[in-house]
Amino acid sequence: MADVIFPSGPVLAADGTPLKASLNRAMRKNRIRALLLVTPLFLFILFSFLLPIVDMTMRSVDNWQVGTLMPKTAIALRNWDGKEIPDEPVFAALVEDLAAGAKSREIGKVATRLNYEKSGLRSTITGSARKALKIKEGPYKEQVLKMNKRWRQLDTWTVIKRNTRPYTIGYYLNAVDLKYDKAGNIVRQAESRRIYGKLFARTFGISLVITVLCILLAYPVSYLLATLPLRYSNLLMIFVLLPFWTSLLVRTTAWIAMLQSQGVLNDIFVYVGLINDDNRLQLIHNLTGTVIAMTHILLPFMVLPLYSVMKTIPPSYMRAALSLGANPLVAFVRVYMPQTLSGIGAGSILVFILSIGYYITPALVGGTSGTLISNQIAYHMQSSLNWGLAGALGALLLASVLVLYFLYNRIVGIDNMRLG
Amino acid sequence: MALPAYAGPLETTWYYTFRFLCACIFLFLITPILVIIPLSFNAEPYFTFTSGMLSFDPEAYSLRWYRDFVTNTQWTHSVENSFIIAIASTVLATSLGTLAALGLSKPHMPYRSLMMGLLISPMIVPLIISAAGMYFFYSNIGLDQTYLGIILAHTALGTPFVVITVTATLVGFDHSLTRAAANLGATPTTAFFKVIMPLILPGVISGALFAFITSFDEVVVVLFLAGYDQRTIPRQMWSGIREQISPTILAVATVLVAISISLLATLELLRRRGERLRGISPG
Numbered sequence: 001m002a003d004v005i006f007p008s009g010p011v012l013a014a015d016g017t018p019l020k021a022s023l024n025r026a027m028r029k030n031r032i033r034a035l036l037l038v039t040p041l042f043l044f045i046l047f048s049f050l051l052p053i054v055d056m057t058m059r060s061v062d063n064w065q066v067g068t069l070m071p072k073t074a075i076a077l078r079n080w081d082g083k084e085i086p087d088e089p090v091f092a093a094l095v096e097d098l099a100a101g102a103k104s105r106e107i108g109k110v111a112t113r114l115n116y117e118k119s120g121l122r123s124t125i126t127g128s129a130r131k132a133l134k135i136k137e138g139p140y141k142e143q144v145l146k147m148n149k150r151w152r153q154l155d156t157w158t159v160i161k162r163n164t165r166p167y168t169i170g171y172y173l174n175a176v177d178l179k180y181d182k183a184g185n186i187v188r189q190a191e192s193r194r195i196y197g198k199l200f201a202r203t204f205g206i207s208l209v210i211t212v213l214c215i216l217l218a219y220p221v222s223y224l225l226a227t228l229p230l231r232y233s234n235l236l237m238i239f240v241l242l243p244f245w246t247s248l249l250v251r252t253t254a255w256i257a258m259l260q261s262q263g264v265l266n267d268i269f270v271y272v273g274l275i276n277d278d279n280r281l282q283l284i285h286n287l288t289g290t291v292i293a294m295t296h297i298l299l300p301f302m303v304l305p306l307y308s309v310m311k312t313i314p315p316s317y318m319r320a321a322l323s324l325g326a327n328p329l330v331a332f333v334r335v336y337m338p339q340t341l342s343g344i345g346a347g348s349i350l351v352f353i354l355s356i357g358y359y360i361t362p363a364l365v366g367g368t369s370g371t372l373i374s375n376q377i378a379y380h381m382q383s384s385l386n387w388g389l390a391g392a393l394g395a396l397l398l399a400s401v402l403v404l405y406f407l408y409n410r411i412v413g414i415d416n417m418r419l420g
Numbered sequence: 421m422a423l424p425a426y427a428g429p430l431e432t433t434w435y436y437t438f439r440f441l442c443a444c445i446f447l448f449l450i451t452p453i454l455v456i457i458p459l460s461f462n463a464e465p466y467f468t469f470t471s472g473m474l475s476f477d478p479e480a481y482s483l484r485w486y487r488d489f490v491t492n493t494q495w496t497h498s499v500e501n502s503f504i505i506a507i508a509s510t511v512l513a514t515s516l517g518t519l520a521a522l523g524l525s526k527p528h529m530p531y532r533s534l535m536m537g538l539l540i541s542p543m544i545v546p547l548i549i550s551a552a553g554m555y556f557f558y559s560n561i562g563l564d565q566t567y568l569g570i571i572l573a574h575t576a577l578g579t580p581f582v583v584i585t586v587t588a589t590l591v592g593f594d595h596s597l598t599r600a601a602a603n604l605g606a607t608p609t610t611a612f613f614k615v616i617m618p619l620i621l622p623g624v625i626s627g628a629l630f631a632f633i634t635s636f637d638e639v640v641v642v643l644f645l646a647g648y649d650q651r652t653i654p655r656q657m658w659s660g661i662r663e664q665i666s667p668t669i670l671a672v673a674t675v676l677v678a679i680s681i682s683l684l685a686t687l688e689l690l691r692r693r694g695e696r697l698r699g700i701s702p703g
Contacts, residue, residue: 030528037523038535041516041579049542049576052553059556217445224442238684239446245680246453247637249657250673254452256661257459257467257670264455267468299449328431357546359640364661374548381552381644394549405544409537 053398060391063168065113066160069106070097074164082158082184085151091140098125098132116386117159117170117180124150155182171392196376196393203373206291207355211302213295214351215344218302222343225303226310244300252364255293259283259365285367293361298354302347309343342411349408353401373397453677460485460670467665485671495668498656505567505652506635509574513631516575517582518624522616524583525590536583543580547640550577555644565647573641578631585630589623622694626687633683 013022067074072093080086101107107129115122128147135143150156162184163170173179173186177194181187188194221240225233243251258264261280269275283289313336321331359374366375373393380390423435463482464470472480489495520539523529542550554573555564563569597619601611617624639654646655653672660669 027528030526031530034523034526034529037526038520038529038539041520041539041583042535044516045539045542045576045579048572049550049554050538052557053545053549054553055557055560056549056553217448220438220442221445224438236446239450241684242677242681243449243453245633245684247654247673247676247680249637249639249654249661250456250676251452253657253661253669253673254456256665257456258452260467262466262468264468296448296452328434353544357548359546359548360658364658374546377548377552378643381555387556390552394552397546398549401544401546 056391057395057398058391059387060171060389060395061167061169062388063113063163063166063170065109066163067166069101069110070094070160070164073097073160077157077161077164080157080161082154082161085145085154086157088139088141091144092138094144095132095135095140098129099135102129102133114159114163116174116389117163118155121150121156121159124148124156158182158184168388171388172396174389175392175396196373199373199376200396203356206287206294206370206372207352209291210294210298210355211348211351213291214299214302215348217295217299218306218347219340219344222303222306222310225307226313227315240300240303243296244304248297248360251297252293252361255289255296255365256284259289259292284365285370287366287370289365289367290362290370290372293365294355294358297361298351301350301354305346305350306340306343309340309346313339345411346408349404349411353404353408357397357401456670456673457677460667460674462667462670465667467667467670485667488666488668489671489675492668494651495653495656495672498651498653501567501650502636502652502654505570505574505650506632508567508571509578509635510628510632512571512575513578514582514624514628517579517627517631518586518620520579521583521586521590525587525593527595536587539583540580542576547577547638551641551644554641558645564645565650567650569645570642570650573645574635574638575631577638577641578634581630581634582624582627585627586620586623589620593619622690626690629683629687633680 011019013019015022073090076090076093077086080090098107101110107125111122111125111129114125128144128151131147132144145151159180162168162180170180175196177189177197178186179189225236225240228236256263260266261282261284263284265283266275266280269281270277275281283292317335317339318331321335322328326334356372357374358372359378362370362372363375363378366372374397377390377393377397380386380393423432427435458473459467459469461481461483462470462473463480463484470480524532524536524539529535550573554569558564558569558573563572593616597615598611601615602608606614636652637654639652639658642650642652642655643658646652651659653676657669657672660666
């Protein structure tokens with residue numbers, strides 16, 4: 001080996017370039033090739049999914065209406081100190097903007113937007129806009145003040161000035177039961193109007209109950225499946241997988257057939273004499289219905305991870321504990337259960353994430369007491385058309401899901417997610 | 421875990437109590453699905469067992485609701501829609517997802533975990549939020565109430581499953597096989613179809629099945645994006661439950677259960693094939 005001559009300079013590849021550079025080039029090529037394979041899907045997801053989500057989140061802070069549709073008023077109010085009703089120039093601008101808005105029929109958007117902040121302003125704005133068309137000359141202040149008593153209230157002007165800004169946190173305040181008071185400070189909503197806090201609490205509460213129920217029901221079943229010989233457990237697994245693969249609407253329909261007052265369960269109760277025919281149990285269109293149906297629907301998501309964890313625990317551990325003198329209960333609690341914690345964690349987060357965003361089942365079997373935050377989002381999307389508030393509620397829900405998902409990723413790792 | 425011969429009375433009691441408990445839970449899981457099958461043959465327009473059904477009077481059973489299902493144009497149209505949308509989005513999702521999974525499994529993939537997180541985000545974000553976002557965005561660009569809009573939305577929702585299953589199959593993939601193919605003169609395309617594809621096929625198929633069932637079963641996005649013409653089966657069931665409860669939805673539900681049983685069987689066969697190929701035999 002003595003006559004091997006090491007080149008004095010850098011190691012060269014066959015084509016005479018330094019090996020390092022050549023390697024780097026090859027690596028870069030590989031990286032680009034890998035990126036190119038991912039790019040189509042990435043672009044697709046970006047346009048069909050991520051941008052819509054971002055768009056929805058932007059809607060929750062977007063506040064274009066007043067600034068765009070009442071531009072002159074916005075400028076005139078810029079130097080207003082907020083201590084007393086503004087002066088003539090502001091009113092002149094207001095009349096001009098209102099008249100323009102009435103002509104272009106766009107003023108309704110301003111009216112709706114301001115009505116979210118101070119209820120009653122919708123009719124004030126639309127009414128005054130109609131009247132503003134008839135005003136030919138000044139002084140404007142006097143004529144406007146006569147139109148509606150709200151123009152004489154200081155907080156009307158505070159609200160308008162605040163909403164000339166292009167962005168608002170008003171929807172978020174609304175979504176967490178806060179509001180601006182007359183002086184513009186952030187305070188809690190009146191007791192009777194605090195609905196979203198309760199709704200979030202209920203959503204999290206129901207999800208927690210469902211998660212706990214799922215753990216309680218899934219644990220024995222997974223244990224049985226994991227300890228039975230494979231040919232029996234494969235057969236019993238069908239009981240878990242069939243519901244898992246059955247359409248969500250089918251399962252919800254099935255629960256309606258089971259739980260309604262003339263349904264199967266009540267019939268059985270009447271038949272065995274548990275209750276009499278006149279006071280059948282109200283099991284559906286309330287909280288009970290949501291909890292039962294959702295527990296059933298989400299149970300497989302708990303059984304599958306628990307089963308796969310329990311499958312890896314050697315039965316000899318329990319036998320060792322028993323032979324070392326632990327009684328079966330102690331052995332189970334101190335030896336077996338700690339080993340299943342990762343499975344419980346994975347299943348719980350999965351079930352919890354799925355249930356806080358659930359829409360279909362609560363909407364169909366939940367009645368009014370069993371609906372969740374997602375039903376309220378749908379309501380604001382489709383019925384009340386308060387899209388900003390829908391966006392804010394959605395963004396808050398999304399944020400909580402992402403936090404939970406982050407936890408899931410830390411505990412389980414998304415690569416270890418098993419399907420089917 | 422058979423009961424050992426030396427078990428005392430306490431253990432025997434616990435053993436049978438435990439078995440009974442498990443039986444109850446299995447019953448809870450399966451009963452609702454089984455109950456709708458006989459109910460769908462009800463001769464009366466009720467959602468419940470009539471006294472005739474309970475005494476097995478043949479008169480009380482009929483195929484009336486199945487007849488309604490196959491003759492009512494609303495239902496037949498929704499079946500067509502469901503298949504058109506599900507097949508189109510499955511094809512799209514499977515091809516995009518498989519390509520991306522190939523890229524993600526390359527050892528040199530930069531920003532791998534960030535990419536993975538973004539690509540599977542449609543699976544994590546609650547459906548109502550996806551639907552809300554898509555509703556605004558797609559109406560702005562004129563894609564609401566079109567087949568294309570729903571197909572694109574369902575493709576987005578289906579791709580994470582393809583990415584996950586195919587990536588999982590690629591975990592044990594021997595990359596020297598591709599190099600060997602290239603060395604023997606195969607172009608990348610030939611190598612993909614002749615070498616890689618046959619090996620990852622089970623993952624691709626089960627990913628495609630997941631994508632199909634996701635689209636076939638999806639109703640939230642359809643509720644927001646679809647017009648009257650694009651109503652799918654779940655959408656039709658939704659209005660069936662909300663507006664006029666007729667046992668036709670039970671007949672449809674039974675058909676869907678039959679479909680899911682066959683899907684389940686397909687997946688099981690694929691799993692067994694995979695195990696056989698890898699030399700793992702079920703115990």
